[in-house]
Amino acid sequence: MVEAAAQDSIVLIVAGTIMFLLLGIFIIGFMFFYQRKRTSHIAEQAQLKSAFSQEILTTQIEVQEQTLNYISQELHDNIGQVLSFVKLNLGTAGAITDAQKKQQKIDSSRDLIAQVITDLRNLSKSLSFQQISQYGLVKAMQVEIERVNTSGLLKIEMTVDGEPESLGEQRELVLFRIFQESLNNALKYAHARHLTISLIYAEDLFNLTIADDGIGFSTEVASKRNGSGLKNIESRAALIGATASLETSPGAGCTIKVTLNQYKQLNINGVN
Amino acid sequence: MKSIFYLGLYGCALLTCLFCFNRFKQLRYKLFLPFLSFIVLYQIGEMQKLFGIHKSNLWSVNIEVTIEFIFYSFFIISSSREPKEKRGFKIAAWAIFVFTLIDVFFIQGVERLCSIAIVMQYALLIIMVCRFFYGQMKVFDGETSLLKQPDFWVNTGLLFFSLSEFLFFAAFNLAYVVPGIFSTLFDIISAVANIILYSCLIVSFIWSRQQRKTVSY
Numbered sequence: 001m002v003e004a005a006a007q008d009s010i011v012l013i014v015a016g017t018i019m020f021l022l023l024g025i026f027i028i029g030f031m032f033f034y035q036r037k038r039t040s041h042i043a044e045q046a047q048l049k050s051a052f053s054q055e056i057l058t059t060q061i062e063v064q065e066q067t068l069n070y071i072s073q074e075l076h077d078n079i080g081q082v083l084s085f086v087k088l089n090l091g092t093a094g095a096i097t098d099a100q101k102k103q104q105k106i107d108s109s110r111d112l113i114a115q116v117i118t119d120l121r122n123l124s125k126s127l128s129f130q131q132i133s134q135y136g137l138v139k140a141m142q143v144e145i146e147r148v149n150t151s152g153l154l155k156i157e158m159t160v161d162g163e164p165e166s167l168g169e170q171r172e173l174v175l176f177r178i179f180q181e182s183l184n185n186a187l188k189y190a191h192a193r194h195l196t197i198s199l200i201y202a203e204d205l206f207n208l209t210i211a212d213d214g215i216g217f218s219t220e221v222a223s224k225r226n227g228s229g230l231k232n233i234e235s236r237a238a239l240i241g242a243t244a245s246l247e248t249s250p251g252a253g254c255t256i257k258v259t260l261n262q263y264k265q266l267n268i269n270g271v272n
Numbered sequence: 273m274k275s276i277f278y279l280g281l282y283g284c285a286l287l288t289c290l291f292c293f294n295r296f297k298q299l300r301y302k303l304f305l306p307f308l309s310f311i312v313l314y315q316i317g318e319m320q321k322l323f324g325i326h327k328s329n330l331w332s333v334n335i336e337v338t339i340e341f342i343f344y345s346f347f348i349i350s351s352s353r354e355p356k357e358k359r360g361f362k363i364a365a366w367a368i369f370v371f372t373l374i375d376v377f378f379i380q381g382v383e384r385l386c387s388i389a390i391v392m393q394y395a396l397l398i399i400m401v402c403r404f405f406y407g408q409m410k411v412f413d414g415e416t417s418l419l420k421q422p423d424f425w426v427n428t429g430l431l432f433f434s435l436s437e438f439l440f441f442a443a444f445n446l447a448y449v450v451p452g453i454f455s456t457l458f459d460i461i462s463a464v465a466n467i468i469l470y471s472c473l474i475v476s477f478i479w480s481r482q483q484r485k486t487v488s489y
Contacts, residue, residue: 006450010457013439013446017461020435028428031405031418038412 055239056170059177063132066180070147074123079116086112122147137172138164138199141179145197153187155194162201167260171240175208175258178233178244182210182256190214190254204261206242211255216248233258274459275319278466282312285470288477295481300350301422304477307343311336330385331376337386338372341365341393344430348400351423352407361400368392387444394434394441401431422476429472436465 086109093105132140138160145156166172179197186192192214200207233256237244242260286308296302314336317323323332345365352358372389380386404427408418418424440461447454 006446007453009443009446010450010453013443013457016439017436020438021432024432024435027402027405027431031409034409035412035418038409042413 052239055236056173059174059236063173063177063180066184071123074119079119079123082112082116082119086116132173132176133169136164136166137175140172140176141197141199144180144183148183148187154183154192156183156197157194158197158199160199160201164199164201167206171242171260174236174240175242175260178236178256178258179208179210181233182212185254186210186212186214190216192253206260208258208260209255211253213253216250216252216254218248218250274463275315277463279312279315279319281466281470282308282315285473285477286312288474292477292481296477297480300347301477301480303343303347304473307339310339326383328383331382334372334376334382334386337390337393338369341372341390341397342369344397345393345400348397348404348427348430351404354407357403361396361403364396368396385441385444385447387441390441390444391438394438397430397434398438401427401434420479422480425472425476425479429469429476432472433465433469436461436468 089105089109089112093102093109096102096105135143141158145158148154148156167175183195186195190212192212194213196209196211198207198209198211200209233246234244237258237260240260242258245257245259246254247257248254286305289304289308293302293305314332317332318329321329323329325331342365345361349358349361349365352361368389371392372386375386375389376382379388404423408421408424440458447458
């Protein structure tokens with residue numbers, strides 16, 4: 001009987017040992033599985049980080065290009081034209097015998113050159129992405145709005161609720177780019193006369209609303225034709241952890257709202 | 273036949289250690305040489321039946337198993353980076369060593385195997401190995417493969433060795449009841465456990481050598 005009990009115990013020992021060995025295999029197997037998952041996760045993170053950096057770089061380049069386009073336009077349309085007129089003035093001044101008329105020509109040329117100097121000074125303050133980080137989003141937008149208002153193409157009003165604070169260099173760059181794209185759309189396609197911009201800085205939320213009184217459009221038609229600009233706004237907003245919404249219909253203008261939770265981490269996968 | 277097999281296994285591990293000795297970066301790997309030399313010498317002594325007293329060599333097994341425990345436990349402790357954890361495990365290891373002495377001299381006796389202490393030794397080794405694996409999981413960087421880490425192999429060998437012999441020693445009292453069957457069981461379990469442990473040690477020595485080679489180039 002004792003031997004029978006001992007035999008049972010031996011069977012238990014063998015079974016238990018096999019179970020323990022299987023446990024050991026499970027532990028080692030789990031470690032390999034975990035390492036594989038972690039390795040692929042790290043690679044995925046690196047890829048997403050790279051894609052995010054690429055996207056930010058693209059945004060920086062686009063802002064820079066916009067600035068250069070504006071400068072080039074100003075030089076050609078405004079400054080170039082004024083200097084040509086000054087040259088003409090001074091060219092014809094030499095042939096005038098009347099001293100008073102000659103002096104008037106010279107004075108008007110001097111006034112025009114003074115205006116050119118002022119315009120060039122203003123141009124030198126044109127924005128690049130580095131200036132956005134230096135002056136902040138609100139100031140950067142104000143400079144852009146002032147330029148457009150001076151041109152007379154559009155009347156823009158901006159209101160700021162709450163105490164403006166830095167949202168982070170990359171977020172502000174992307175928001176500024178969204179603002180630029182909306183402004184371009186309002187100027188080129190919307191035939192708008194007025195643009196209203198509202199920035200709300202709340203305790204844990206930031207909201208940017210851009211509304212124009214243009215012709216509006218059907219979002220379905222726009223998507224079929226060339227919706228990349230709108231898609232860009234949405235994907236860029238998602239990139240910085242914000243949500244973008246678009247409200248428009250034919251004849252009712254267009255309103256773009258971008259909402260950002262300030263404490264959210266930047267979503268490098270473009271998803272909230 | 274069995275003894276020769278074990279001697280061959282231990283000898284292979286010792287020779288591999290000797291071959292890779294100059295390439296070992298860490299002192300704790302270098303200490304494998306004297307340790308494995310001791311194991312080989314012990315096996316030779318066993319084969320020559322030098323340790324039999326009153327037809328029992330269990331007193332020498334007690335010493336050999338305890339030395340193994342001290343070596344492996346401090347090997348694992350030395351790889352830990354957290355001071356609190358190191359201290360905790362050191363205290364536990366010393367406590368179990370003291371208990372081993374108590375078990376040998378006061379509880380089970382010198383001529384019987386200190387199976388209670390051995391079970392506790394293996395339990396601590398299993399815990400330490402699992403803790404090592406948990407620490408490894410936290411530092412996975414996606415670059416170094418687990419298979420290329422020498423410490424991984426040593427700990428894997430120890431895990432399987434401790435797990436496979438744990439229940440056996442927990443039920444060692446049966447050895448005095450049914451010595452014939454228990455002896456067969458011991459042969460099988462011990463063979464499996466030692467093959468796993470010493471194979472893993474050999475692989476770990478080879479990888480230590482490879483690592484050093486990579487670093488030096």
